[in-house]
Amino acid sequence: MKTQSLSRVLTPIFKPNVNPNTASQTAWAILRVVVGLMMIHNGLDKLGNIESFAQAYVAYIGLPFPIFFSYVAAYTELIGAPLVALGLFTRPAALGLFFTMLVAMYHHIKVAGFSIAYLELSAIYATCFLFFLINGAGLFSTDALIVNWLDTNALTKKAKQIMLLEKSYQSTSSVDEVVTK
Secondary structure, three states, X not given: OHHHHHHXXXXXXXXXXXXXXXXXXXXXXXXXXXXXXXXHXXXXXXXXXXXXXXXXXXXXXXXXXXXXXXHHHHHHHHHHHHHHHHOOOHHHHHHHHHHHHHHHHHHHHHHHOOOHHHHHHHHHHHHHHHHHHHHOOOOOOHHHHHXXXXXXXXXHHHHHHHXXXXXXXXXXXXXXXXXXX
């Protein structure tokens, strides 16, 4: 009984919205890995001179406890970004990174107004993390492996059904092409 209730709680956290098309899932995984790996250096940069970052960014926008929030931002990026890249706890990691990017966007707006040059990178990151927050990590992820382990029927069965439908559609399309020629 405890296993079923634990599975009921954890499955929605790990389970991706799935489209088992191999090409789309591969692109999804590549995006996740690239965005996750590229974000890591931001956390390292913050830790390189935390006091300077706290003054220039966090205190500037008026947040209390600038050193504390600087560490929160740095460790969110240092821990959350590799988790996104691995596809492990992707939704919680993406949530933290999404909010970090929203704060970065607010800082850029406060400094330079709605200047695309300042906003573009944090807006792109925010959008990517929002995507992973909503959709999960995809089929080629650690989260998907965990879902398969927790709930052996749901994800696998649905993915196989969709793949069979896709194959039957493709064979129907091939037959239609032959008939129309």
